[in-house]
Amino acid sequence: MFDIPRNMKLLHQGEEELHERSVALIASHRDLSDHLALVERAMDVLDVLRQHHQANDDERTVSHLAIRCFNHFAGSWKLTASGYYQAAALLLRDVVETTYLINAFHIDPTHIAMWRTADRKTKKALFAPAAVRKRLDADMGVARSRREQIYATFSSLAGHPSVEGFAMLRPMGMDAHNGPFLDPTALRALLKELGKLAAQTGHAFCAFLDLSKPAAAQVAHRFIALAMDYSGLYLGHSYTDEERSEVDRLYSEITET
Template sequence: MALTQGIPNNIYGLHSAEEQFREKACSIIDADTGLQLHLAVTEAAMDMADVLRQFDTSDEDLKVAQILGMRTFNAFGASIKLTLSGYHQNSALILRDVMETVFLLDLFAGDRLLIERWRFADKKARMRDFSPVKVREALDARDGFTSKKRFEVYELFSELAGHPNMKSSWMMRPQRDGDAVIGPFMEATALEAVISEMGRLAVQVGEKLDHFFPANWDQCLPSRLAFTQLKLKWIKTFYAPAGGP
């Protein structure tokens, strides 16, 4: 087949389908206050990352927190775009990156001295001390957790989105018992699954970034307050005790 100038027509057609799926996704979200709240708290966490990166500093350790926050901003933006376009599995794969990043932020928030170790670690030292599994184990030990919930969630993301296996095909099926499809698709259950996990991660991201804002820096207060208010509403909505108010 001879090469033609410009973008192939099939790529244009694929983009057109993605835009149609985005419209359908927006209609689903417009009718679901829960999904709206997940996205609102995600936007608030992204704003926290954007405000933190604006703080002018020569502190190399703080710059690490800023860069990690910027990484979560970009990841959330890409994940939102993908799931609204019908690429739910690929969106979830990016959320696994957010999970690894927020675990690292959590570790650094608890012990700022670890940031310098991480900055100067060579590959061998980084894998020994700061690989995803080592970070999860350090957090569990610090918090006294023995149920390995962090591992279970990470493993779920890996199986459904991160690694090619039979379970990963589940996120390629518009219907639970149906066939896998090629290309994007829009289905409410898949969209809800991704966006709800996004909201859960966004709450964690905002909480950890909050630890790194310099004291007495008034410029950050509106963003921090907006996130806190949405976080409390999110917790009340999704984790209120059964039978509670």
């Protein structure tokens, strides 16, 4: 019988120890726990699409992109908790790109089939990240939004080899570290980005849910309710009790029909 190399076992052991320490740190800070809670709710939305959004090729396309985001959220959480912060951020850049694409599909659903069947030249012209961002900005009526800055930041810190990215390889006040490490500042930063992105991704994919299905309506309601709380606490936009009650009423009507 063949065995796993000793150093690979030791590396995994170290990762698991860091995971336990990260979980303990999260459990002692409400904000860290809140970020992770919204990620879970967004992943529930993505999973419902996998289960109930399969009627045709367009629905399966959206469902498969939801699976991609689900796996990247799961992978980014695993890497964050295990001390691989740059690798975790790399996965989040892909979620950013996929979320923008899904937003573009919602604006014009005919683009789903176009994207799915496009040749390389057409995909580059119409669906490259920059082209998608430009289309979303135009729909908002702005020349340039923060989308480009967000994507560029993830690219610089994690997506491409760069001097700026070296900062994610070292614990605070120390030199670059080979392998995983626990840094509370980096942990908080990654969880914050996970939470903010979960809010965007959850909303983007919620737009494709068939709310006539009880499971989809329930998951959407749970996500929206927590996202409203999260927005007031961490995104600078609070919702009134009346607005929250209206959301609850609408979802109650949906489940009763």
